Amino acid sequence: MLNLRKKILVAIDGSPYSDKAAEEAVRMAAGNRSQFKSKIYALLVVPNAQSSSYSDFVPVKPLTESEQWEDIRKRIFYIIEKSAAEYDIPLEMIVEAGEPAEKLVEFAKEEGVDVIVIGSSGKGFLQRRLKGSVSHRVAELAPCSVYLVRA
Numbered sequence: 001m002l003n004l005r006k007k008i009l010v011a012i013d014g015s016p017y018s019d020k021a022a023e024e025a026v027r028m029a030a031g032n033r034s035q036f037k038s039k040i041y042a043l044l045v046v047p048n049a050q051s052s053s054y055s056d057f058v059p060v061k062p063l064t065e066s067e068q069w070e071d072i073r074k075r076i077f078y079i080i081e082k083s084a085a086e087y088d089i090p091l092e093m094i095v096e097a098g099e100p101a102e103k104l105v106e107f108a109k110e111e112g113v114d115v116i117v118i119g120s121s122g123k124g125f126l127q128r129r130l131k132g133s134v135s136h137r138v139a140e141l142a143p144c145s146v147y148l149v150r151a
Contacts (some may be wrong), residue, residue, distance in 0.1 A: 008040045008041070008115055009040075009117070010024075010025035010042050011100065011116070011118040011134070013076065014075060014076035016119075017150075018119045020150075022117075024117055026080070026084055026087055026089055029084075038090075039090040039091075041107070042080045042091060042093045043094045043095075043104060044076055044094070045095075045098055045099070045103045077093050080093070100134045101134045105143070108144055115146070115147055116145070116146045118146065119149050119150075135148055
């Protein structure tokens with residue numbers, strides 16, 4: 001197997017599952033001993049801002065425009081930043097708004113990602129049917145390999 005530079009996309013949301021996925025993505029990148037360093041893209045997808053209704057007097061600001069956004073962003077990306085710096089892995093952190101599965105797949109296609117690393121909560125059949133599963137949808141729609149990580 002050729003060990004060339006890999007583009008690794010990791011889904012980040014601040015949960016223990018995404019923290020574990022971040023650690024696995026760094027391990028994957030650090031394991032590439034060739035002269036070409038792998039690069040990690042850490043993608044946080046925040047929900048679209050709630051739409052205002054006629055009863056709202058003040059429209060709701062998106063989370064990324066709130067006063068506490070910088071603190072929230074630092075906490076969410078803390079594990080991936082720390083781990084990537086420890087192994088000197090190139091890291092790009094991206095924040096987008098929208099539906100997580102769609103944004104992850106779209107980003108993977110646009111950037112030519114080699115593998116998507118995503119945490120899986122291990123929901124049972126009923127919960128997955130009722131709430132949906134981002135990791136399941138990504139695995140079905142991704143243009144590349146998907147590595148599911150359990151915490």
